[in-house]
Structure formats: C-alpha cells, structure tokens
Amino acid sequence: MNITPAPRTSRLEKAGHWLRRHYMVICKVQWVVLFAYAILILIPPFMPLPDDAAHIWSNFTVFAQFVFWGIWWPFVLLSIVLLGRVWCGVLCPEGALSEFVSKYGLGHAIPRWMRWGGWRFIAFGLTTIYGQMISVYQYPKAVLLVLGGSTIAAIVTGLLYGQKKRVWCKYLCPVNGVFALLARLAPLHYRVDEYAWRFSYMQVERDNHVTPVNCAPLIPLRNMKGASACHMCSRCSGHRGAISLQWRSPAQEIVELGEKGANCWDTALILYGLLGIANGAFHWSVSPLFVSVKQLLAEYLIDHDIFWPLETNAPWFIFTHYPKQNDVFSWLDGSLVIGYIVTTGLLYGTILLACVACSNLLLGRWSALRLHHLTQALIPIAGVSVFLGLSATTVSLLRADHLLLLVDLIKKLWFVFLAIANIASLYLAIKIVMRYIRCISAGILRGIGALLCFILALAIADSAWWLMLSRWA
Numbered sequence: 382m383n384i385t386p387a388p389r390t391s392r393l394e395k396a397g398h399w400l401r402r403h404y405m406v407i408c409k410v411q412w413v414v415l416f417a418y419a420i421l422i423l424i425p426p427f428m429p430l431p432d433d434a435a436h437i438w439s440n441f442t443v444f445a446q447f448v449f450w451g452i453w454w455p456f457v458l459l460s461i462v463l464l465g466r467v468w469c470g471v472l473c474p475e476g477a478l479s480e481f482v483s484k485y486g487l488g489h490a491i492p493r494w495m496r497w498g499g500w501r502f503i504a505f506g507l508t509t510i511y512g513q514m515i516s517v518y519q520y521p522k523a524v525l526l527v528l529g530g531s532t533i534a535a536i537v538t539g540l541l542y543g544q545k546k547r548v549w550c551k552y553l554c555p556v557n558g559v560f561a562l563l564a565r566l567a568p569l570h571y572r573v574d575e576y577a578w579r580f581s582y583m584q585v586e587r588d589n590h591v592t593p594v595n596c597a598p599l600i601p602l603r604n605m606k607g608a609s610a611c612h613m614c615s616r617c618s619g620h621r622g623a624i625s626l627q628w629r630s631p632a633q634e635i636v637e638l639g640e641k642g643a644n645c646w647d648t649a650l651i652l653y654g655l656l657g658i659a660n661g662a663f664h665w666s667v668s669p670l671f672v673s674v675k676q677l678l679a680e681y682l683i684d685h686d687i688f689w690p691l692e693t694n695a696p697w698f699i700f701t702h703y704p705k706q707n708d709v710f711s712w713l714d715g716s717l718v719i720g721y722i723v724t725t726g727l728l729y730g731t732i733l734l735a736c737v738a739c740s741n742l743l744l745g746r747w748s749a750l751r752l753h754h755l756t757q758a759l760i761p762i763a764g765v766s767v768f769l770g771l772s773a774t775t776v777s778l779l780r781a782d783h784l785l786l787l788v789d790l791i792k793k794l795w796f797v798f799l800a801i802a803n804i805a806s807l808y809l810a811i812k813i814v815m816r817y818i819r820c821i822s823a824g825i826l827r828g829i830g831a832l833l834c835f836i837l838a839l840a841i842a843d844s845a846w847w848l849m850l851s852r853w854a
C-alpha cells in the first residue's frame with residue numbers, strides 16, 4: 382500500500398500521482414506508439430524506392446522518412462530536455478517491448494560485462510558510424526536494419542536478463558547515454574524526500590506493509606538523485622509519501638550533483654561523441670575537404686594501378702549500394718566516410734578536452750572529477766548540435782518538396798537554438814566555476830581564466846555549425 386502523500390499536494394505532484402494511478406493508460410499509449418513505429422519501419426522497405434517526383438504527401442516512404450528523422454527524433458531530444466525521459470518511460474517502443482518480454486524471460490542476473498560504463502559511448506559511436514555507412518537517413522532497408530536490429534537486441538536482452546525490467550535501456554541502448562545527459566537539464570524530476578522516507582518507516586510498522594515499486598530501469602529509489610537515470614514512468618509517484626513530481630532549476634542537477642555523478646564515459650560521450658563523432662556524421666556529405674581527399678586518393682590509386690578500392694561491389698548492409706538511385710559507395714568512399722567521422726571525432730574531442738583541461742588546471746590542482754564536472758556544462762551545446770544535425774534531414778526533405786518558407790523558418794530557428802545553447806552552457810560554466818572558487822579559494826582571476834578557456838571550447842563547438850551553415854552551405 383502506498384502511503385497517502387502530504388495534504389498540500391501541488392498540481393504537479395497530483396499529475397504524477399494521476400499517472401501512477403492510470404498506468405494502464407500509459408501501457409495502451411505504448412502499444413499505439415509501437416504500432417506507429419512498426420508501420421514506419423516495416424512497410425517502406427517493401428515498397429519501391431521513391432523517385433525524384435515523390436513528395437512527403439504523395440509517397441509513403443518519403444512520408445515515413447520525414448516523420449521518422451524530420452519530426453520524431455528531433456522532438457524526442459527536445460522532449461527530454463523539457464520533460465525528462467518521459468519518452469523512455471512512457472512512449473519508447475523498444476523499452477516497452479524489452480520490459481514486456483522480460484516478464485516471460487529467463488530472468489538471468491545481469492552479467493558484469495554488461496554493467497561496464499563504456500557501452501553508452503561505444504554503442505552511440507558505432508551506431509552513428511554504421512548509420513552513415515549504410516545511409517540510414519535515406520534508405521528504408523537501412524532504417525529497418527539499424528532500428529529493427531536494435532529492437533530485436535532489446536527483446537533478446539529482455540528475454541535473457543531481469544524480470545519485468547529494462548536491462549537493455551539501462552546498459553546497452555545506443556541513445557541511453559545521450560538521453561541521460563540531456564535529462565540533467567530537465568526542469569521536472571521525481572524528488573525523493575529523505576525525511577518523509579524515514580518517517581514512513583514508523584507508519585509502516587503501524588500499517589504493516591508498503592507495496593514495492595517496480596522501477597524498470599533499476600534505480601535504487603531511496604537514494605535517487607537527479608533525473609538522469611529516471612524514465613519518468615511515474616510508478617513510484619507517492620511511494621512512502623516521499624517521492625513526488627517536482628519542478629527544479631534546469632541548472633540544478635549539473636551544478637550541484639555534477640561532481641558526484643561525473644565519470645569519464647560521460648565526458649567522452651559529450652566531447653568525442655556528441656561534439657565529435659556526431660558532427661563528423663553530419664558534416665562529411667557537405668565537406669569540400671572530404672571531396673578533395675577522395676579525389677587525391679582516387680588519383681593515387683589509379684596512378685598505381687590499384688583498382689579494387691574503387692569497386693562498388695560491397696553489399697548494401699556494409700556500404701550504401703543503390704545503383705538505380707545512382708548512390709553507390711566504393712570501398713574507398715565507405716572507408717573515407719568512416720575515416721572522416723573518426724578523425725572529426727578525435728580532432729574535435731581532443732581540442733575540446735584540452736580547453737576544458739586548461740579550465741580545470743586554472744582552478745587549482747588537477748582534479749579528474751572537476752574536469753568531468755566542467756565538461757557537463759557543454760551538455761546544452763552538445764544536445765543542440767545533435768538536434769540541429771537531425772533537423773538538417775528535415776530541411777533537405779522540405780527543400781526537395783519546395784517548402785522553402787518552412788526551410789527559411791527552420792534555418793532561423795537554428796541560430797536561435799544555437800544562441801540559447803551557448804548562453805545555457807556559459808551560465809552552467811559560471812555556476813560551476815563559482816562553486817570551485819568558493820571551495821578552494823582559487824581566486825577571481827583564476828576563475829576568469831577558467832571561464833575564458835571554457836568560452837574557447839564553446840567557440841570550437843560552434844565552429845562545426847559555422848562551417849555547416851555558412852562556409853559549406
């Protein structure tokens with residue numbers, strides 16, 4: 382039995398409790414989303430590929446492409462910043478399926494290899510690169526392979542590990558790390574009142590028992606701090622009269638809890654993943670550097686009678702292969718795509734890391750935790766970077782349909798989003814630096830120096846979009 386929450390319950394708390402009481406509604410919504418998801422990824426691969434005359438409103442494949450990459454994914458990212466991981470807990474078809482099948486699965490204990498913290502970075506990096514190798518934004522078969530493959534992996538994980546849990550979501554989902562970072566900015570969270578929790582033990586003695594909560598992403602509820610891991614499913618709302626949906630400052634989790642929750646894999650994901658590999662994936666198709674290197678290498682290979690890298694016999698699930706669409710990667714093209722993305726990731730990641738490391742050093746003796754904490758101030762610009770990259774697909778689809786007014790509007794919004802992200806990142810950095818100045822008496826000049834290094838990091842992150850929107854547009 383859940384203990385009745387305090388009498389003066391805010392509207393937000395009531396909303397959380399309402400969701401808990403109507404959990405069956407959430408389950409039904411999940412099945413509707415699963416149905417829509419299945420239609421969008423299963424039907425287009427069995428239809429002919431669209432020709433140049435196909436439009437969003439006249440061809441289901443183009444429509445699915447627009448809905449999936451142009452609307453669905455950018456707005457999933459936005460929803461996480463605004464509402465926390467409601468997408469994961471309430472709407473995600475993979476999570477719902479994984480949890481559903483785990484009721485009937487083998488229920489094995491989670492193996493140690495799966496608990497490794499690096500999967501969130503590796504899974505994101507590999508999925509991003511593989512998606513570009515097979516042109517996942519353009520071709521339905523590639524979508525089915527990447528997203529369908531991920532869904533099957535989620536189901537298999539659910540069948541093998543955990544009971545009524547989301548082991549896949551917590552440890553292996555390729556976007557888990559990104560969502561966990563973005564959720565730190567959410568103004569909503571389920572807050573645990575430690576006093577009320579302790580107090581509830583006295584009531585428990587009187588009332589005899591408390592109904593346990595099934596937290597599918599395996600969060601130890603009593604010690605939950607922040608919204609990063611929480612899927613906002615609302616099942617724990619009102620539990621022991623101590624957990625409730627609350628407003629908070631979007632800066633709170635990063636500034637106040639950032640040091641405790643910081644780890645090297647989050648830092649790698651922000652610097653090398655979101656601001657590195659993802660930028661490379663969005664860049665290569667418009668980069669003049671990519672074309673120049675490709676021409677140089679092709680000439681070198683021809684001059685030296687080495688022809689096999691120029692052959693286009695790789696199957697579509699290794700490198701893009703759609704001859705009728707005139708879109709075929711040679712082994713050289715595919716290798717260069719991988720090389721370009723990895724090099725961009727390493728270059729941007731390392732330069733950004735150097736800036737944040739200087740910032741860290743200026744604040745006093747080297748501290749890895751402080752470095753990870755400072756890096757978290759880049760989450761807003763990293764999140765917006767991925768949002769803009771995904772919405773670039775929206776723009777190209779709208780442009781192909783001659784909806785130029787919408788294209789102009791979205792491009793203007795890009796600058797607004799970039800400006801907001803820069804201000805938010807700088808604000809977080811100022812708050813974090815101020816904490817350390819107070820803690821270690823680092824001095825105001827050191828603090829200003831640390832912030833200048835951080836501003837340099839912001840300028841470097843922005844340069845990726847300056848190249849995309851101004852130089853290579």
Ligand code: SF4
Nearest residue numbers: 596611612614615617
């Ligand atoms: S802590 Fe767990 S049960 Fe509570 S809302 Fe978050 S995911 Fe759901």
